[in-house]
Amino acid sequence: EVQLVESGGGLVKPGGSLRLSCAASGFTFSSYSMNWVRQAPGKGLEWVSSISSSSSYIYYADSVKGRFTISRDNAKNSLYLQMNSLRAEDTAVYYCARERSLSGNDAFDIWGQGTMVTVSS
Amino acid sequence: VIWMTQSPSLLSASTGDRVIISCRMSQGISSYLAWYQQKPGKAPELLIYAASTLQSGVPSRFSGSGSGTDFTLTISCLQSEDFATYYCQQYYSFPPTFGQGTKVEIK
Numbered sequence: 001e002v003q004l005v006e007s008g009g010g011l012v013k014p015g016g017s018l019r020l021s022c023a024a025s026g027f028t029f030s031s032y033s034m035n036w037v038r039q040a041p042g043k044g045l046e047w048v049s050s051i052s053s054s055s056s057y058i059y060y061a062d063s064v065k066g067r068f069t070i071s072r073d074n075a076k077n078s079l080y081l082q083m084n085s086l087r088a089e090d091t092a093v094y095y096c097a098r099e100r101s102l103s104g105n106d107a108f109d110i111w112g113q114g115t116m117v118t119v120s121s
Numbered sequence: 122v123i124w125m126t127q128s129p130s131l132l133s134a135s136t137g138d139r140v141i142i143s144c145r146m147s148q149g150i151s152s153y154l155a156w157y158q159q160k161p162g163k164a165p166e167l168l169i170y171a172a173s174t175l176q177s178g179v180p181s182r183f184s185g186s187g188s189g190t191d192f193t194l195t196i197s198c199l200q201s202e203d204f205a206t207y208y209c210q211q212y213y214s215f216p217p218t219f220g221q222g223t224k225v226e227i228k
Contacts, residue, residue, distance in 0.1 A: 035217075045157075045165065045208055045219040059215050095164055105212055107155035107170035114164055 002026035002110055004096050009115030016086050016119070022079040022096030022112055030054075030074035033104040036081050038092035039114075048094070049081065052104060064090075086119045093117075123147055123211050127220030133228040140196040142223045144209035149189045153213035156185055156194045159222075160205045168207075169194065199225070 008020040022034070036048040049070040050059045058070055069082040079096050093116050097108035124147040134140050144154065152172035157165040167176045169185035172192055182197040196203055204227055209220040 044222045045159075045210075047217045047219070050215070050217075061216055100167070100170060105153075107167055107210065107212060108157075108165075109167045109170075109176065111164035111166070 004098065004110055004112035006094065006096055006112040006115040009094065009117045011118045011120065012086055013121050014087060014119055017082070017084045018086065018117060020081040020083065020094055020096075020115060020117070022081075024077045024079065024098075027098075027110075029072075029077040031102050033057075033099040034072060034079045035097045035099065035108060036070060036079075037095045037097050037108070037111075038090075038117075039095070040089075040092040043092075046092075050099075051079070053102075057104075083117070086117075088119050091117060091119050122216060123150060123214060123218055125209060125211060125218055125220045127209055127223055129223060130221060132223055132225045134199055134225060135228045136199055136201055138199045138228075140199055140203075140225060142194045142207055142209075142225075144187075144192045144194075144220050146190040146192075146211060150211045150213035152188045153211055154185075154187070154192050155210045155212065156183075157208045157210065158203075158205045159208065165208065196225075 003025045005023045033052045035050045051070045067085045071080045093114040095114045096112045098110040100106040100109040126145045128143050154172045156169040159165040173185045184195045206222045206224045
């Protein structure tokens with residue numbers, strides 16, 4: 001079964017750090033570009049970051065640039081998001097999502113169940 | 122950044138109704154548009170990509186159309202399991218952006 005499972009969310013104080021993980025299974029992880037998308041409580045979807053299959057291309061939303069770092073370990077079939085200098089407005093459910101085609105720049109066809117990040121003192 | 126205007130934000134409908142949701146882009150994106158369905162407490166699910174291609178496993182009552190700047194998602198005969206929030210997304214250029222969402226509720 002094709003599956004993505006996020007972990008690492010939790011409660012953190014403003015200015016703190018957190019590292020999210022996304023474990024992939026059921027497909028050739030190393031062939032696909034991957035993304036992080038977040039959703040603040042009661043709000044819509046916001047793309048956060050993208051990484052190509054070989055980590056050659058990395059992109060960030062302006063709202064997280066300089067604070068968040070996306071990475072992947074293809075040997076471990078895992079995607080990561082290191083989040084530093086967290087702010088209250090980073091509070092959200094964070095989803096990892098796979099791009100549909102091997103060539104990248106496509107819709108997101110597989111999503112994890114999400115992990116909640118709460119930034120509060 | 123490509124801005125998207127999705128409408129309506131709330132749609133009240135009955136089972137069996139035909140429902141149309143619109144998404145307008147601030148600039149042309151060819152057919153690089155996707156539609157997602159999200160139910161409360163769940164992750165989004167891909168319904169349509171490339172503006173009009175149905176994702177595998179998605180019922181045929183869902184259809185998408187449009188290109189350039191104007192797109193629509195149509196549900197031909199609303200079923201009880203279709204009451205959810207729907208989002209459009211452009212992936213023509215970075216950053217990929219999502220519409221504000223359309224909640225389809227029971228009338």
